[in-house]
Amino acid sequence: MKINTQKTCEEIKSKLHNCSDIKTRSLKVFNKEVTLVYIADITDNQLLNDTVIYPLTNINKKAKGKIIDFIKEEILSSVEVTEITSVEDACQDILQGKTLLLLEGADKILGCDMEKIVVRAVEQPPTSLVIRGPREGFNESIKYNLALIRQRAKSDDLVITDLELGNITKTKVSVVYFDSLADKGVVKEILKRLKKIKIDGVMDSHYLISYLSNRPHSLFKQVGDTEKPDILVAKMLEGRVGILVDGSPIALTLPFILIEDLQNSDDYYGQPVHVSFVRILRLIGVIMAVLLPGAYIALSKFHYKILPLEFLVTIMNSSAGIPFSPFVEIIFCVLLFEILYEANLRMPQYLGIATSIVGALILGETAVNAGLVSPPAVMIVALSGITFYIVPSMAGQFSILRLVGCLIGACLGIYGMLLFCVYLVAYLSDFDSYKSPHLAPAAPFIKDDQKDFIVRKPISDMRKRPKSIPNNKKNDDRRVDNDNEN
Amino acid sequence: MTTKINYRQTCILVFLSQIALKFLALPSLMYMESGNESIFIALVMMITDGLYAFLLLGLARKSGEKNLYEFMCACLGKVITKIILVVLLLKYALVVANISKGLEFFVVDNLYTEFKWHYYVLPLIAVVGFMIYKGINNLGRVGEIVCWLIIVGIVYIALKSFSSADAESFLPLFESGVKPLFDCSFKYMSWFGSSTFILMLFGKIDFSRRKPWQMIRYILIAIALVQLVYFVFYGIFQVTSPTHSFCLSDISQFSSVHSSIDELSWLIVSLWIVAQAVQIAIYSYCIVEALKFIFNIKGEILPTLIVMLYIALLSLIGENTLGLERFFFSIYASVLSIVAQYIIPIIIWIAYLIRSKINKAKTPQQQKQTNLKQTKKVAQKRRAG
Numbered sequence: 024m025k026i027n028t029q030k031t032c033e034e035i036k037s038k039l040h041n042c043s044d045i046k047t048r049s050l051k052v053f054n055k056e057v058t059l060v061y062i063a064d065i066t067d068n069q070l071l072n073d074t075v076i077y078p079l080t081n082i083n084k085k086a087k088g089k090i091i092d093f094i095k096e097e098i099l100s101s102v103e104v105t106e107i108t109s110v111e112d113a114c115q116d117i118l119q120g121k122t123l124l125l126l127e128g129a130d131k132i133l134g135c136d137m138e139k140i141v142v143r144a145v146e147q148p149p150t151s152l153v154i155r156g157p158r159e160g161f162n163e164s165i166k167y168n169l170a171l172i173r174q175r176a177k178s179d180d181l182v183i184t185d186l187e188l189g190n191i192t193k194t195k196v197s198v199v200y201f202d203s204l205a206d207k208g209v210v211k212e213i214l215k216r217l218k219k220i221k222i223d224g225v226m227d228s229h230y231l232i233s234y235l236s237n238r239p240h241s242l243f244k245q246v247g248d249t250e251k252p253d254i255l256v257a258k259m260l261e262g263r264v265g266i267l268v269d270g271s272p273i274a275l276t277l278p279f280i281l282i283e284d285l286q287n288s289d290d291y292y293g294q295p296v297h298v299s300f301v302r303i304l305r306l307i308g309v310i311m312a313v314l315l316p317g318a319y320i321a322l323s324k325f326h327y328k329i330l331p332l333e334f335l336v337t338i339m340n341s342s343a344g345i346p347f348s349p350f351v352e353i354i355f356c357v358l359l360f361e362i363l364y365e366a367n368l369r370m371p372q373y374l375g376i377a378t379s380i381v382g383a384l385i386l387g388e389t390a391v392n393a394g395l396v397s398p399p400a401v402m403i404v405a406l407s408g409i410t411f412y413i414v415p416s417m418a419g420q421f422s423i424l425r426l427v428g429c430l431i432g433a434c435l436g437i438y439g440m441l442l443f444c445v446y447l448v449a450y451l452s453d454f455d456s457y458k459s460p461h462l463a464p465a466a467p468f469i470k471d472d473q474k475d476f477i478v479r480k481p482i483s484d485m486r487k488r489p490k491s492i493p494n495n496k497k498n499d500d501r502r503v504d505n506d507n508e509n
Numbered sequence: 510m511t512t513k514i515n516y517r518q519t520c521i522l523v524f525l526s527q528i529a530l531k532f533l534a535l536p537s538l539m540y541m542e543s544g545n546e547s548i549f550i551a552l553v554m555m556i557t558d559g560l561y562a563f564l565l566l567g568l569a570r571k572s573g574e575k576n577l578y579e580f581m582c583a584c585l586g587k588v589i590t591k592i593i594l595v596v597l598l599l600k601y602a603l604v605v606a607n608i609s610k611g612l613e614f615f616v617v618d619n620l621y622t623e624f625k626w627h628y629y630v631l632p633l634i635a636v637v638g639f640m641i642y643k644g645i646n647n648l649g650r651v652g653e654i655v656c657w658l659i660i661v662g663i664v665y666i667a668l669k670s671f672s673s674a675d676a677e678s679f680l681p682l683f684e685s686g687v688k689p690l691f692d693c694s695f696k697y698m699s700w701f702g703s704s705t706f707i708l709m710l711f712g713k714i715d716f717s718r719r720k721p722w723q724m725i726r727y728i729l730i731a732i733a734l735v736q737l738v739y740f741v742f743y744g745i746f747q748v749t750s751p752t753h754s755f756c757l758s759d760i761s762q763f764s765s766v767h768s769s770i771d772e773l774s775w776l777i778v779s780l781w782i783v784a785q786a787v788q789i790a791i792y793s794y795c796i797v798e799a800l801k802f803i804f805n806i807k808g809e810i811l812p813t814l815i816v817m818l819y820i821a822l823l824s825l826i827g828e829n830t831l832g833l834e835r836f837f838f839s840i841y842a843s844v845l846s847i848v849a850q851y852i853i854p855i856i857i858w859i860a861y862l863i864r865s866k867i868n869k870a871k872t873p874q875q876q877k878q879t880n881l882k883q884t885k886k887v888a889q890k891r892r893a894g
Contacts, residue, residue, distance in 0.1 A: 325621055329775040431632075435632060436621065437620060438616050438629065438779075439632055441780070441782045441786075442633060446636045449647055452643075465653065467653065
């Protein structure tokens, strides 16, 4: 490759379709023409001036050897300078925010990293609000996110493997794990699956989920996610592997087991007894969220003799004059709830408050007064709706399961609901991804992992890494220092 | 997902099969024959089943990676193996029929006023079909989840009504001698013999973390639960026991502590449906395995469909159950059960012992050659499969 600044510059511009944001700056260095090519919007001008333009225009040394090598080694003060030997590579690098230095007659192009990162500040993630514990969350820059991980894990054991995904977007994806803790087979499998991805663009980490899941069509979640670096590092310390995607504030974690969603980062910063109590509440909440409306339909349609007499009378009185069956009532309320939720979620904040008041108070009250639905039906759906968000990451799955539960309750009663539960357990028992049984440590029962299942023991008692997650068992003893045994 | 179940899951499946059929009509049926002393029949039969569970697990360990068919072929030859498998198939079919009929009556009488079982059986068939298609590992895991719910439920129901049971009504013991006990145990033989399902788990149990005390614990829990419930049942109902066909729900309903059945009891009684579904799945799985061995069927789909069809057919004869009931109480059912439950495991043990003696008598070189031949045969068959 022999550089002709004007020609090469034109070639690069033409390959990038002469985009208006591609800028050039010509200088004279050692009586030779030097052209800088960069994309203005993604280049840090200050940095470019300080580390490239200023040093090039204020040279007081004599050139030794090849001028291009001299410039690279003695003149430029950029942190990262790469040598590029083809126009194609030069085009790729300029898109990554590099400034290209073209020297007349040289045999290579220099690429200086000048990327201007536009990011929001490190904030508390809205999906993982905590009372105790770290409040910082990931943002959309993979560099910042990796830095947050590095800050928490100052270990030579930390491995970061980079990939580029998306034929057009060329999005950077980083696979992070602790070398001595993660199962090599799992890491290999994840990398294999990621490398196989053929897609135009990766806009968010969730794009990768269907490629990493064993059953992409399933309703149930098979890949964990988190917006918090403390959670990600804690999971990696258990042997999991994290996946970060540039442009996404959500990191993925693998392998994933169901109980992870019932656990919260707060759990590890609070009193074990209280945390255990809260986890039991969450479990009851999950059961109520999915089964309560269906059970109400089943009881009022088929098994009213099970209900206590006083409650039955209350239901009968409040349902008198309602033109619809309990099933229609509940479905009406459930759909209304879902519509209100969707509307609230997408509306501007000031309107959202108004909608929730209109929805919850006026619509509910009016529907009851108009005799469309009975107060118990509204109460049941509201209760189920509230319990949904006890585990917000599972709310999507719950809303579908709740509807199925309602349908089964209306058709088959309690018998059908119980069979539905058996089916769910059997279905989830069959979910094994990346060597992890989905219902572990309940099924298969893993005695050692019960310390952090429903009941959480003090962290000092968790001497071994969870067996539910495949990890390097040889390093088990490193989890809690043996000196702390007393 | 592995194709093997661990030792703990095996224990739980043994526990679930031990309590299967014990909490519905059996106590009231046995009372008709042998009165209060039926409690001792349950005790002796369940201890025997527990001992057989150990015997069969011992055999399963000896079988190594071989399944029942391969193991028996090596010891008894193909023809006898197939005959034994047919007998076992009939036994499993009998148990599935018994449990599904029990579930049908339980659901119809306790939970619904208007009920068409042949319509309601469809979701049961779907769930059972799914579990057996997914294999023994899935069954083991489901068992692990439901097991504790069932134990807590039964203990709650029994203890809640415990104070209503009259212990004195059990005295004097053995007033009419022991003959009625023998007659009764013979007549209701098909309600016992729960360990036979272990035969179909040969080559599918991971013995690497074997803890025999774990098995003893689960068998003892099963025996204790049955004894507790029977004590409360006979203690409350005494001579009217034969009129109460649904042990668990009836205990709860007629307890003097609660004049009417309370809400929690209903919930727990309903949980028994879950237990029944899993128990049907365990024995349906055995039918699937037996069918595969007998007819040399490859894959799970066809035998699973056959079992699903069988359960559907059972629901169709729900309207006229007299013939089926007669068969359950007939001498044929009892003889079939004795052969399948108690004689076949002994035959296999003896055959295995003779075979190993013959093997020992051979020179090491001959042994090596025989082992090599057998391994090659198994490998060839598996490759063909």
